Amino acid sequence: MSNRTSRGILERLNSGVVQGAEGYVFELERRGYIKAGPYVPEVVLDFPEAVKELHREFLRAGSEVMVALTYYAHREKLKDVGRENDLELMNRQAVRLANEIAREGDALVAGNICNTWAYDPHNVNESSKIVRAMYEEQLGWAVEEGIDFVISETNDYLGESLIALEVIKQLKLPAMVTLASVQPTQTRDGYDYIEACKILADHGADIVGLNCDRGPESMLPLIEKIRTVVSCYVAAQPVPYRTNVRYPTFESLRTASGNQAFPLQLEPFLCNRFEMAAFARKAQAIGVNYIGICCGGAPHYVRAMAEAMGRTVPASKYSPAMELHPVLGAHVEEKHKEFLVDWKS
Numbered sequence: 001m002s003n004r005t006s007r008g009i010l011e012r013l014n015s016g017v018v019q020g021a022e023g024y025v026f027e028l029e030r031r032g033y034i035k036a037g038p039y040v041p042e043v044v045l046d047f048p049e050a051v052k053e054l055h056r057e058f059l060r061a062g063s064e065v066m067v068a069l070t071y072y073a074h075r076e077k078l079k080d081v082g083r084e085n086d087l088e089l090m091n092r093q094a095v096r097l098a099n100e101i102a103r104e105g106d107a108l109v110a111g112n113i114c115n116t117w118a119y120d121p122h123n124v125n126e127s128s129k130i131v132r133a134m135y136e137e138q139l140g141w142a143v144e145e146g147i148d149f150v151i152s153e154t155n156d157y158l159g160e161s162l163i164a165l166e167v168i169k170q171l172k173l174p175a176m177v178t179l180a181s182v183q184p185t186q187t188r189d190g191y192d193y194i195e196a197c198k199i200l201a202d203h204g205a206d207i208v209g210l211n212c213d214r215g216p217e218s219m220l221p222l223i224e225k226i227r228t229v230v231s232c233y234v235a236a237q238p239v240p241y242r243t244n245v246r247y248p249t250f251e252s253l254r255t256a257s258g259n260q261a262f263p264l265q266l267e268p269f270l271c272n273r274f275e276m277a278a279f280a281r282k283a284q285a286i287g288v289n290y291i292g293i294c295c296g297g298a299p300h301y302v303r304a305m306a307e308a309m310g311r312t313v314p315a316s317k318y319s320p321a322m323e324l325h326p327v328l329g330a331h332v333e334e335k336h337k338e339f340l341v342d343w344k345s
């Protein structure tokens, strides 16, 4: 394990909220470095500078954790894009890039594993062996390259997440295990999300909660209930999209013409930075310990969330100063009033 930083994840959580930031795959797709569809992080090998820059932007915006971009860098997915031979190199390189940028600040490095698409609830015994081997392989390389803890995320099945947890605990690393809440109330193997988090906590997860799929409005009510049933740390990393009771996940959002907005037409549903700042404050108020963002996340949200929690981060140097804007500022000069349009009149 790396001893680069003065305190590990558990010590940091013990003394206050830890802020995270994710959504690397989504953001690097928007920037033209990852193919939507397979969503394999080929960018790690093809354009490492692009990955480092995004790490750096999240670091400057207040993220205390650099999450190694190994999401979907597993055997099953690399097969889809014909890069199975790059598996080890991609995983090792992703952790190296995260470490390199973490050292620019005082950030931790998280190894990252996710749902494998290989877990089969109808064939638990056989599929569990495959899943376990994939996790052991990925995290084995990650540990050799140096990580502080592991984030196992977007878990659709409690069963699969428990395998991840076991593998992380065998490595004697702190475990953060979060579920995808794609369905209304239950994991795909039939466990209520709240109950599933309790089971994960009872099995020794250090941090449990939800990430991805839901925006602040539809994630917070679930998180609030999770907070009441577990005594371990709780994580919430929503997507910055305006989901609601009727459309609780970003997969359920529909465009004006009725098409599924996910994943390529989501822009009209983006939250603004103030909404994400409000989320951070609410999450903090209900006792969430690890507060972050997932797909759709970008540095301006991360900074707004950090500042909402009373922090000043490196990127705060360039935080808005609207009073200095020539038209919108507090002292609008007469000559600029013509630029202000009142659409109501």
Ligand SMILES: [Zn+2]
Pocket (backbone or CB within 6 Å): 023, 211, 212, 213, 239, 294, 295
């Ligand atoms: Zn996500």
